Amino acid sequence: MQNQKQQKFLMINKFNIFYLLCLVIAIPVFSQQKGFQLPDSLKDKSYDYLNNRIDLYEEDTIKALFYLDSYLSKAKSEKNLNEMVNAYSNAIFFVPENLKLAYADSIVATAKMTNDPPVIGSAYISKGNFYYSIKNYAQALNFYLLASDYISNSDDAYLKYELKYHIAGIKIHLGFNDEALVLLKECVDYFKQYDEYDYQRGYLNSLHSLGLVYNRLGKYDLSTETNEFALKEAKRLNIDLTQNYIIHSEGINQYFKKNYTKAVHDIQQALPAIIKNNDFANEAVGYFYIGKCYWDQKQQEKALPYFKKVDRTFAEKNYIRPDLRENYELLVGYYKEKGDVKNQLYYINRLMKADSVLNANFKYMSGKIHKEYDTKALRQAKQEIEKQLAGKEKTTLLLYFSLAVFFFLTLYFFYRYYSNQKLYRQKFEELMDAKKEEPQDPISIHKEDTEKKGLDINPDVVTAILKELEKFESRKKFLEKDLTLVNLASAFNTNSNYLSKVINHYRNKNYNNYLNDLRIDYIVDLLKSQSKYRNYTIKALADESGFSTPQHFSKAFFASTGIYPSYFLNELNKERDNVA
Incomplete structure (x- = not known):
């Protein structure tokens, strides 16, 4: 691969002066030889034929560039701007990294000369793809x-x-995984209808991303099912690179399923192709999850080199994403435990830099994508409704009604947003002001009182259960995972029916709410009293409080407090910053 790049670079430099002179428009081109003329054997060939030959020789740079030269010559001789755009779009895959941006600019400049909106739009997608490939997501979004x-x-x-x-x-x-899921399902359904190469790539890429989204949503079995199907389709269509990305994705998914050996095997199998593709981002992600596999198996020394490779990518490419933030938390904790203050300080500084990059990028992009894409999509839907209703007198009322609904829905969403913010702030202040309740004294139960209150249980049994609950709460046994009503009843030497009735009667809630509220109260007190926990991820906080998944934790936190844990953390950190 490196030799191929060097060949490309030498060919480009050799003929660079010629290109500047022979261009019809003043933008860079690729390796067309001095005096190059379209061979007679190719003059009558279609653009599709030439494009197919370029694809055929994708791994043979010299032959691919020959057909690219032919493609461009044909387009220039015919003054076909649209095909010139296609030529530059193809060329961007063959030029050295330091020239790719110039070619992306060339695509846009040529496209604008066509005055054709879809061609210009496609050119901007190509330029966005360039920035996406170097993981400059903010520019890609623009x-x-x-x-x-x-x-x-x-x-x-x-x-x-x-x-x-x-x-x-x-x-x-x-x-925004739920929103991505909707878009990707639409893409899969659309692209799979056609057999052309571009559609096949779109189909496989959409399936690959769909498996990734299921993983992010915690639907690990569905992610595996999607990845296996995508891999089968990639093999059927004989697209090797996509196969490696699917294997890479499934390796990460296997980590979350705690199949560590399988996870390491899959990721290591896929990494050579990803490295060859110069995809430093997925390379870093692969290293992180290999490291996590070893870390979770208590093999810290084997994990460290992989974590440091992630840091090297961040240092060289400034690439970080939310799940990679844990890379620095683990390194900081490791060197703290070892008493290595120098390395601990180094990785604390790296963590702070990662946070600054994440906060800046995510705040900018999240606002922009919702305001400029999602709102535009809504406006487009409105315009389509208006177009359909134009000229139809009987539907005028429906148009006004739709617009009114749209207007009032917009007002409602704004009102709900600001009301929620006000309510969340109120709930936050209540949490901050709340004082921990004193443990209840043991309750003596009289049979008459028990019967009057509708508990058909021996008073001595009730008293025994209440004492067990008091010990359960004071010793924080509720932090143990996989606590079912049946398991807890067995630990109390009683049956689940009695335990459920006592909890409902004396704690005024069902078993699940009782358990969740204990855990949430615990984590809230921990966050209020110990600032170090405010740097934990949602997943880490979920583990700390006994929840099996971050989603379950967030749902329980909201049910118990009326706000989400991310909001609570943000407000706590704001107050800390204000005090500082």
Whole structure:
């Protein structure tokens, strides 16, 4: 691969002066030889033929560049700007990294000369893809949004779904996984209808991303099912690179399923192709999860080199994403335990830098994607309704009604947003002001009182259960995972029916709410009293409080407090910053 790049670079430099002179428009081109003329044997060949030959010789740079030269010569001789755009779009895959941005600019500059909105939109997608490939997601989003301006009103379905796929990728990066899931399902359904190569790639890429989203949503079995199907389809279509990405994704999914040996095997199998593809981001992600596999198996020394490779990528490429933040938490904790103050301080500084990058990028992009893409999509839907209703007198009322609903829904969502913020702040203050209740004294139960209150249980049994509950709460046994009503009843030497009735009667809640509330009260007190826990991830806080998944923890936190744990953490950190 490196030799191929060097060959490309030498060829480009050799003929660079010629390109500047022979261009019809003043933008860079690729390796067309001095005096190059379209061979007679190719003059009557179609652009599709030349494009297929470029794809055929994808791994043979010299032959691929020959057909690219031919493609460009044909387009220039015919003054076909659209095909010149295609030539530059193909060339960007063959030029050295330091020239790719110039070629992306060339695509846009040529496309603008066509005055054709779909062509211009496609050019902006290409430029967005360049920034996405170097993991500059903010810039990628900017160009995808520019593309949307040109594509949204066109009839080019392929471009619309291509853009949906890329927007879904940004949403995955931002953590808007439910929204990405909807877009990716639409993309899979669309791309699988056609047999052309571009559609096949779109189909496989959408399936790969779909498996990734299921993983992010905690649906690990569904992620495996999707990955296995995607791998089968990739083999059927004989697209090797996509196969490796699917294997890489499934390796990460196997980590979450705690199949560590399988996870390490899959990721290591996929990494050589990913490294060859210069995909430093997925390379770093692979290293992190290999490290996590060893770390979770208490093999810290084997994990460390992989964590340090993640840090090297961050240092060289400034690439970080939310789950990789834990890389630094683990390194800080490791060197703290070892008493290595120098390395502990180093990784604390790296963690702080990672946080600053994450906060800046995510705040910027999350606002922009919702305001400029999601709102635009809603506006587009409104315009389509208006277009359908235009000229139809009998439907005028429906149009006004739709607009009114749209207007009032918008007002409602704004009102709900600000009301929720006000309510969340109130709930936060209540949590901060709340004082921990004193443990209840043992309750003596009289048979008459028990019967009057509707508990058909021996008073001595009730008293015994209440004492067990008091010990259970004071000793914080509720932090143990997988506590079922049956298990707890067995530990109390009683039956689940009695235990359920006593909890309902004396704690005024069912068993699940009782257990969840104890855990949430514990973690809230911990966050209020010990600032170090405010740097924990939601997953880490879930583990600390006995929940099996971050999703279960967040849901229980909201049910108990009326706010989400992320909001609570943000407000705690704001107050700390204000005090500082």
